[in-house]
Amino acid sequence: MDTETARERLLDAAATLFNERGVQAVGMDAIRGASGVSLKRAYQLFPSKTDLVEAVLQRRDLEVRSDIAALTATRESPAERVLALFDHLHHWFGQPDFRGCVFINSFGEMGGTSAGVADIARAHKEAVRNRLGELVAEAGGSSVLAAQIAMLADGAMVSAAMTGSAEPARQAKEAARVLLRSGAPGG
Amino acid sequence: MDTETARERLLDAAATLFNERGVQAVGMDAIRGASGVSLKRAYQLFPSKTDLVEAVLQRRDLEVRSDIAALTATRESPAERVLALFDHLHHWFGQPDFRGCVFINSFGEMGGTSAGVADIARAHKEAVRNRLGELVAEAGGSSVLAAQIAMLADGAMVSAAMTGSAEPARQAKEAARVLLRSGAPGG
DNA sequence: TTGCATGGAGAACCAGCGTTCTCTAGGGTA
């Protein structure tokens, strides 16, 4: 197995297990079992579990941002581009393994003890909020409106994770539509 | 030290430490140190750490619900009663030890491995949403509107915890006001 | 074939945790 493959398998296995059980409840041995990569190799690629955790979060950050880029590329009006994010959330919430946002979850679990995790989670939410700010601005809305819509999205993730339903995405989308209409004259 | 005092001290110490560091990162020994209650006594009152964790969450559930009751008793119009919740959030977010909602945090940490924690967190959010539903109904709004406002509140908690700012409460309040105006003709 | 580098399986090591046990001190009672 080549280095890049081992790396990917470790990140995939760790991401899946962290999503299911949280970070601290997952041992390196479980990651070895799920990935098929030996502990020796794993520690060559990621010198500590902390490095692996942070790499999982960094990779997920890139994935989410690229999903947003792909999504918004296909819509015509600025407001539609913003609202399309909630369609994406709806699809995500419907996945059988959906258990919430890994940044919200790991910040809640380790934000108080791990500055690295806290920083990555904070930076991710900020990056998403900034991108949303651009989209909202194109629709004629302010950065406060973008922050409000971001809160709707985060709240929908929490609610969907807890209830096991995808419905919060639809409700949040309608709320975002109202806010856009009210706060973004051009939308 | 009498039994009730020991119980309160344990719950206080555990709640503080869980808030700071998460649940799993806090050992029973740290709770003993912070509470001044010996391990022997602690295990007489709470037969396992799981029982203590659940008791902390249950107590916090009652506290939040009674805060909501107290808050809403002092406002006149139904819409003001709903919006007052966000003033309360703003005050809470400004506390130096604020680190987010313990139900969101512990659900993220242990929702996948502890059915007890998941159930309590879910029940708490549902109870708050139901109470909010009554308030919103008095303002002429639907239960969907209540769910949307609840998502704003949860999103504000997440955002405030991550950024360390109380501002999300104000922004969420303004968004809730817009939604109420738009969806609750009488508000 | 011999020597050597690589890498995997799994044991080993050390620390931390939940839980229980031991030992001792104190205080009330006969």
Place this chain on the structure above:
DNA sequence: TACCCTAGAGAACGCTGGTTCTCCATGCAA
């Protein structure tokens, strides 16, 4: 004073986790 009950301090126990080490199999070079 002698006895007994309670309760606390802290050690002990068993387990798990992160990390490292040992041992062995494999494959390649000379």
